[in-house]
Amino acid sequence: MxxxxxxxxxxxxxxxxxxxxxxxxxxxxxxxxxxxxxxxxxxxxxxxxxxxxxxxxxxxxxxxxxxxxxxxxxxxAGELGFFSPHSWWPLYVGLSAAAITLGLVFGWWLVIIGSVAILMSVIGMVFEYYRGHFAH
Known part of the structure; x- marks a missing residue:
């Protein structure tokens, strides 16, 4: 490299x-x-x-x-690491970011909804493979 x-x-x-x-x-x-x-x-x-x-x-x-x-x-040869086979969380992050962007055009209320949605979707994406005490 x-x-x-x-x-x-x-x-x-x-x-x-x-x-x-x-x-x-x-x-x-x-x-x-x-x-x-x-x-x-x-x-x-x-x-x-x-x-x-x-x-x-x-x-x-x-x-x-x-x-x-x-x-x-x-x-x-050998294992190179763990790669997620599929995940829906990036789609939710993208939709939340789109809601924030549209909120800049249509109203501040949509920015707030999009911010809450992006916070929840980023948390879901980060803890998707979490296997600890608080696994979902």
């Missing part, structure tokens, strides 16, 4: 050079701002991947299998 981090760092450098050239030739602030945000986003993703890889390498006591030039496909 280290390659992906440097790929995003390279994108940030490319956007930086492009932003400077674009600003110099056009003097357009909207495009310059959009390219500046692209620099920040590419750098942020690269930073996140870079430090996640460092944390995983420390946990595995060595380089990750995808960074090993002599690695085999079989090195990636």
């Amino acid at each position: 280290r390659v992906q981090a440097f790929m995003f760092y390279g994108c940030a450098v490319f956007f930086l050079i492009t932003d400077i050239v674009y600003w110099y030739w056009s003097k357009d602030w909207t495009g310059t701002t959009a390219l500046a945000l692209s620099i920040g986003l590419a750098g942020l993703i690269g930073f996140y991947i870079h430090f996640t890889v460092r944390r995983l390498e420390r946990a595995n006591a060595g380089p990750l299998y995808e960074d090993d030039p002599e690695g085999e496909i079989a090195d990636a």
Whole structure:
């Protein structure tokens, strides 16, 4: 995954050079701002991947299998984590966010209803697989 981090760092450098050239030739602030945000986003993703890889390498006591030039496909075998097979909670979160957005147009009462609904749906999504004392 280290390659992906440097790929995003390279994108940030490319956007930086492009932003400077674009600003110099056009003097357009909207495009310059959009390219500046692209620099920040590419750098942020690269930073996140870079430090996640460092944390995983420390946990595995060595380089990750995808960074090993002599690695085999079989090195990636095994469980990679838990992935939810299906969940209705993201739909409820999206509908609640849509209700809040429509509330900005039609009235504050819909914003309140949407806020309560999004609070309940986010709690439901977070505790969907909770198996403790308060499991639902």
